[in-house]
Amino acid sequence: MTVLETKNLGIDFGGLHAVSELNLKIEQGMLYGLIGPNGAGKTTVFNILTGVYKPTFGTFYLNGENLTGLSPIEINKKGIARTFQNIRLFGNMTVEQNVMVALHNEFNCNLFESIFRLPRHFKVEKQMHKKATELLEVFGLSKEKDVLACNLPYGKQRKLEIARALATNPKLLLLDEPAAGMNPNETAELMDNIRFIRDNFNMTILLIEHDMKLVSGICDELTVLNFGTLLASGKTTEVLNNPEVITAYLGE
Amino acid sequence: MKSFANFFKTKKTLINVIFAVLLYVLLFLSFNKSLPLEFLNLSRTNQSLAIKMSYYIILAVSLNMVVGFLGELSLGHAGFFAIGAYSGCLIAKLLVSMGIPSVPAFFISCIIGGLAAALGGFLISSSILRLSGDYLAIVTLAFGEVIRSFSKIIPGLGGTIGLMDIPGFSSRTVEFTCSFILVVITLAVFKNITNSTHGRAVTAIRDNTIAAQSIGINVKAYKIKIFAISAFFAGVAGVLFGYYNNNIAPSYFTYNLSIEVLIMVVLGGIGSIKGSVIAAIVLTGIPDWLRNMGSNKFFNFIADQRMLVYSLVLIIMMLFTSAPAFINFRKKLFGNISNKFNFKNKNKKTAEEVA
Numbered sequence: 125m126t127v128l129e130t131k132n133l134g135i136d137f138g139g140l141h142a143v144s145e146l147n148l149k150i151e152q153g154m155l156y157g158l159i160g161p162n163g164a165g166k167t168t169v170f171n172i173l174t175g176v177y178k179p180t181f182g183t184f185y186l187n188g189e190n191l192t193g194l195s196p197i198e199i200n201k202k203g204i205a206r207t208f209q210n211i212r213l214f215g216n217m218t219v220e221q222n223v224m225v226a227l228h229n230e231f232n233c234n235l236f237e238s239i240f241r242l243p244r245h246f247k248v249e250k251q252m253h254k255k256a257t258e259l260l261e262v263f264g265l266s267k268e269k270d271v272l273a274c275n276l277p278y279g280k281q282r283k284l285e286i287a288r289a290l291a292t293n294p295k296l297l298l299l300d301e302p303a304a305g306m307n308p309n310e311t312a313e314l315m316d317n318i319r320f321i322r323d324n325f326n327m328t329i330l331l332i333e334h335d336m337k338l339v340s341g342i343c344d345e346l347t348v349l350n351f352g353t354l355l356a357s358g359k360t361t362e363v364l365n366n367p368e369v370i371t372a373y374l375g376e
Numbered sequence: 377m378k379s380f381a382n383f384f385k386t387k388k389t390l391i392n393v394i395f396a397v398l399l400y401v402l403l404f405l406s407f408n409k410s411l412p413l414e415f416l417n418l419s420r421t422n423q424s425l426a427i428k429m430s431y432y433i434i435l436a437v438s439l440n441m442v443v444g445f446l447g448e449l450s451l452g453h454a455g456f457f458a459i460g461a462y463s464g465c466l467i468a469k470l471l472v473s474m475g476i477p478s479v480p481a482f483f484i485s486c487i488i489g490g491l492a493a494a495l496g497g498f499l500i501s502s503s504i505l506r507l508s509g510d511y512l513a514i515v516t517l518a519f520g521e522v523i524r525s526f527s528k529i530i531p532g533l534g535g536t537i538g539l540m541d542i543p544g545f546s547s548r549t550v551e552f553t554c555s556f557i558l559v560v561i562t563l564a565v566f567k568n569i570t571n572s573t574h575g576r577a578v579t580a581i582r583d584n585t586i587a588a589q590s591i592g593i594n595v596k597a598y599k600i601k602i603f604a605i606s607a608f609f610a611g612v613a614g615v616l617f618g619y620y621n622n623n624i625a626p627s628y629f630t631y632n633l634s635i636e637v638l639i640m641v642v643l644g645g646i647g648s649i650k651g652s653v654i655a656a657i658v659l660t661g662i663p664d665w666l667r668n669m670g671s672n673k674f675f676n677f678i679a680d681q682r683m684l685v686y687s688l689v690l691i692i693m694m695l696f697t698s699a700p701a702f703i704n705f706r707k708k709l710f711g712n713i714s715n716k717f718n719f720k721n722k723n724k725k726t727a728e729e730v731a
Contacts, residue, residue: 212584213584228593252432288591
């Protein structure tokens with residue numbers, strides 16, 4: 125089953141074609157890599173897919189449903205969650221609260237129920253607490269659950285961001301450079317984590333990465349962008365051996 | 377009954393309730409001049425000052441909801457205060473003329489005044505959602521002034537003279553009881569919002585709006601809600617002010633009032649509810665206390681120059697709460713004590729402690 129499909133997706137900033145004619149097709153359970161040199165438009169693709177930017181051309185579909193032009197909030201509710209290249213955690217909240225806040229669309233109670241402390245409020249808090257504990261357990265963060273997010277070490281902040289994205293129950297997870305700034309040991313652990321998420325949460329993952337060891341290690345398929353256009357697409361080993369791709373990365 | 381049991385589930389709630397009741401009993405006795413020690417009983421000026429403090433507390437806490445909690449600078453709080461005061465007091469006059477006793481009339485007009493102000497908050501916040509920071513501050517400042525100008529020309533509001541003969545309370549004790557209840561309700565609502573899923577959502581918006589959107593938090597809806605709730609309580613404070621003062625006029629609702637309340641919020645510590653309460657009490661009290669300093673020559677001089685002293689106190693407080701050198705000095709002095717009593721940070725361990 126195709127989870128994400130983009131058709132001729134493109135965006136212009138003024139006269140600049142940041143992304144043009146992008147066609148992706150990601151199947152259920154796939155680990156899909158999006159790579160390319162700096163400024164190729166990878167993060168812009170993520171911003172289109174999460175609704176931060178409205179595409180100038182083209183459409184994209186999640187499980188066959190057209191999501192083009194929806195707001196970030198609606199897109200998240202439909203099932204696309206993301207992490208950020210520069211970590212965007214809620215620094216003044218504890219680790220557990222960071223996950224709990226992402227659960228607030230799943231377990232709902234209205235403002236009046238919270239103000240007057242009606243039974244529903246306590247029920248929701250309990251459910252959130254339970255689910256957050258489970259998620260933190262999976263990511264090995266349960267020891268740090270009362271630590272402020274800004275005090276976490278870098279690798280754990282990355283993990284927490286993934287946990288927070290997963291808390292929204294997505295169908296598709298977008299990871300923007302998850303291994304940036306990690307040492308080889310942390311990267312190896314991250315690769316295990318990503319595989320674990322795919323298998324245990326039955327998740328489809330699209331990731332941007334510069335670390336070729338990670339990309340060749342876990343990605344099933346790859347798409348290479350250069351100057352906003354598609355350079356190559358297909359099975360990981362084939363794409364990485366493509367002479368055009370090597371030229372784009374290393375020069376003539 | 378089950379929800380009632382839930383209410384006391386947490387020990388902290390119980391402690392807060394007991395504390396509120398004790399404080400009320402103490403202040404009630406002090407109002408009736410029935411405490412054994414003479415200096416504990418409140419004089420007439422201090423009694424009226426206590427009422428003044430309570431509406432300033434409500435104003436400061438409700439502004440803190442927008443400035444500290446939501447993280448948007450609003451300079452139009454006097455506008456909401458005015459909407460609440462005018463609409464609530466009109467209703468109160470009407471109700472009392474119909475023969476309803478002044479206390480029930482007060483609470484009905486509090487709700488109506490609050491709702492009118494909340495409507496104002498809803499309208500202003502939904503029209504300026506795209507703005508933030510300085511621009512939002514400018515628009516809210518203008519909003520406050522627009523409300524004041526309109527209150528001069530709308531027929532039935534008494535022009536520049538304002539509304540006269542607003543019903544008051546039968547005695548200072550009744551007045552104090554009502555205002556104490558309002559303060560407690562304000563604090564409870566603020567606490568309940570912050571310690572809930574909605575509180576977390578708003579904190580998330582303040583910390584990182586883009587990330588908040590990416591996990592599906594409706595930023596616009598929360599901004600409107602918090603603005604409206606904050607305006608509601610400003611409106612309630614307005615009704616209390618009308619009852620206390622027995623007349624309201626446009627000249628009370630200048631932007632100076634908004635700034636004064638903002639000073640309380642900033643000095644008390646942005647986002648700190650306790651700080652807002654303390655700052656509201658101290659800053660409301662200082663000008664009056666300075667005026668009644670006594671007959672000593674030095675104190676007389678201070679009493680004459682009280683606005684000068686007031687600003688000095690502001691500067692000193694500001695240094696004391698935020699200058700690094702002062703904070704270090706303070707920690708040296710009180711470090712041990714505050715560590716012992718620091719319940720709040722006890723369960724917020726740092727990463728090093730865990731590892």
